[in-house]
Amino acid sequence: MKKIQWMLAVVLSSLIGLVHAIDLPGPVVTADWLSKNQSEVQIVEVRTDAASYLKTPEFDVDKKTGKKFLVEMGGHINNSSLLDFKKVRVERVVDGKKVKFLIPEKADFEKLIQSAGVNADKPIILVPVGQDMSDVDEALRTYWEFKVYGEDRVAVLDGGIAGWLNEGREFTTTNSQKADGNWVAKAYRKELIASSDEVAAASKTGKPQLLDARQPAQYWGVAKSPSVLTYGHIAGAKELAPELLAKPSNGALYFWSKNTYEALMAGNGLSNKAPTITYCNTGHLAAGGWFVMSELVGNKSTKLYDGSLHLWTLEGRPLVGVPLN
Incomplete structure (x- = not known):
């Protein structure tokens, strides 16, 4: 009887978690939405320049308006994780030929995402640098790979970290990398x-x-x-x-x-x-x-x-x- 009660408690707890899980507004979220729901999601910053994650951003001031603007990328959103885009695509053998830039095999992709501290319990917000379409596409390529492996609770931050910083929002240069997560692929599309x-x-x-x-x-x-x-x-x-x-x-x-x-x-x-x-x-x-x-x-x-x-x-x-x- 105690075992049955314990199992029911686990099931009820899971159902309650699903009820309270936040719904993403779509494939793109705004900085306003993210700032209001930061504790309900997992923020993953996708960059090729991994060193910029811990670097202090540099700003200048518009002499006419007095407004600060970003001139050198650096920093990251509080409690985010870093995902090195150079690891998002890999070399694989196709019909006897070594081909670069391909989607990783399922086990390798899971390992990569887990190493970024991503878990299965919350939606994922991917953050590009946001200054050039090539760096925005780094987040979009990662988004596509998540979709291939069955993850639907994923979205991209409009404007990226560049937009976030230029709006004067809070950032940090402290290493907030987390322990390995438990995210796993749900399908292969x-x-x-x-x-x-x-x-x-x-x-x-x-x-x-x-x-x-x-x-x-x-x-x-x-x-x-x-x-x-x-x-x-x-x-x-x-x-x-x-x-x-x-x-x-x-x-x-x-x-x-x-x-x-x-x-x-x-x-x-x-x-x-x-x-x-x-x-x-x-x-x-x-x-x-x-x-x-x-x-x-x-x-x-x-x-x-x-x-x-x-x-x-x-x-x-x-x-x-x-x-x-």
Whole structure:
């Protein structure tokens, strides 16, 4: 009898925890929302420059308005954890070839997230630096990997830490790294990942549509990333440049409204309702296109081509672009 009572108590305790668990307002949260709900979530700051986490930020003062503004990144939100973006993507062997920049295997991703002190009991807020679309895409790539492994209680802070600091909110430079957490993957959503063969078929048929998330110079083939072997884009792809995906305001980047994204896509020849595959050089910037199309516009028939043109050109597949002299 005592054992049954104990089990009932555990079940009731779990149910009460679920009832009181906070609901995220969507895939993006504002600084106001986060400041009011800080104790109810887990804050994970995603950065390539890990040293900036403990560095004191530097500010200057606008002589006209007297307002402080950030000139050198540093510091972090109280009680946050640091996730080094360099560890979010890994080298794996695909068909006998070593391919960089891929999503980690399930066990490796769990270990990485647990090492950042993330637990299974609270929603996760990912915080980018927020000064450039490339660093915003670091958080969006991490968000996509969480989604692949079944985590739905995850969102991104609009404006990132740059917006937080420029608004004069509290920060710290004290190391607040935590003990290993107990977060575990809940699923493996293969439907969020596009293969090279799927991309090749899309290039020939136009279905799904291909969204190239790189800068125009790389799309047209007058420049290229060192991680890609040849110049140009995949035949049939439409471009949605990263600089279109967020608006600068007060020294930070913020997401546009759904209507703005729909208009930008239409202007670039992209349907906001058609099945879509996003790609870039390595699968980093592609996360921005995927996030906007899938999470902000609501087109859930959107996949990301992991490895992107790095993998595509390693496999000897063709690109098209303008003639080069």
